[in-house]
Amino acid sequence: MASIESDLEGLDVTIGDLEASIGATQAVSAAFQAELQSMQVTMSTAGRQVDGLTRSVGWGLRRAFDGLVFDGMRLSDALKTLGRSMVDSALTQALKPVQNALGGMIAGGISNLIGGVLPFKDGASFSGGKVTPFARGGVVSSATNFPMRGGIGLMGEAGPEAIMPLSRGADGSLGVRAQAGGRAVNVTMNISTPDAEGFRRSRTQIAAQMNRAIARGTRNN
Known part of the structure; x- marks a missing residue:
């Protein structure tokens, strides 16, 4: 029985060591994958740069050959033209990352400057x-x-x-227009008069005066 327990303990230790080894292997594999992806990006960039350099050198070689054959250029001048073209191409490829970085810095600086000068709510102007x-x-x-x-x-x-933009109302006055769609207001008026017949004859004039008063109150609010 003691031997079996000892064997089980040894097996547990072995399994623990194996799990640790597998974890370390996974970490190494992940690091290798990251390095491989970085290498692929670098190789892709280098490939594009080589293609550009090849095109530039080919164009310089053709120009030197045309000058030598058709324009009567001396061989030394043709070689100088070719060498100058190769140097210019290499310099252009070398300075391209610096130009891109400077362009990004300038664009970011201008954006921050505009954002600081024009601090509008919900985005700058x-x-x-x-x-x-x-x-x-x-x-x-x-x-x-x-x-x-x-x-x-x-x-x-x-x-x-x-x-707030201004608008001109029906009466010609200029001001801030209130939002439409407000709740209608019902006004109930109880009128007592000893001359009912006279009030009946003047009700149109009284109603017009009341409408004008209500309109003035609405504009003032």
């Missing part, structure tokens, strides 16, 4: 290369300069400000 219109209104979240006749204006310096 120049968002994704497009101008955001405020014809239907909007909100400015912080102090922002804007051009105006004779100088520069400042809005949002005391906190968020709303941009």
Whole structure:
């Protein structure tokens, strides 16, 4: 019995060692896969660079050959032309990553600069290369300069400000238009008069005056 227990304990130890070895093997395999993918990307980039260099060298060789055969160029001048073309091609391929990096840095800097100068709510005024219109209104979240006749204006310096377009009403007045679709208001009026017949004759005029008063109250609200 003791021998069986000893064998089981040894088997557990062996299984534990095997699991540890499998885990280490998986880690090594994952690292190898990552390196392989990185190598593939590098080889693909190098292949494109070699293709570009080959085309450039081929074009330089053809130009030198044409100059030598058709234009009467001396052999030394043709070789100089070929060498200059090869140097230019190699320099162009070598500087391309630097140019791409500088281009990305400049583009990011300009984007950050515009975002800091024009801090509009829900995206800058120049968002994704497009101008955001405020014809239907909007909100400015912080102090922002804007051009105006004779100088520069400042809005949002005391906190968020709303941009509300103006519209002209039926009476010709200019102001902010209220949202339509409000709930109708019912007004009930009880009128007592000793001259019922006179009130009946004047009811049209009284109704018109009441409508004008209600309209003025609605505009003021």
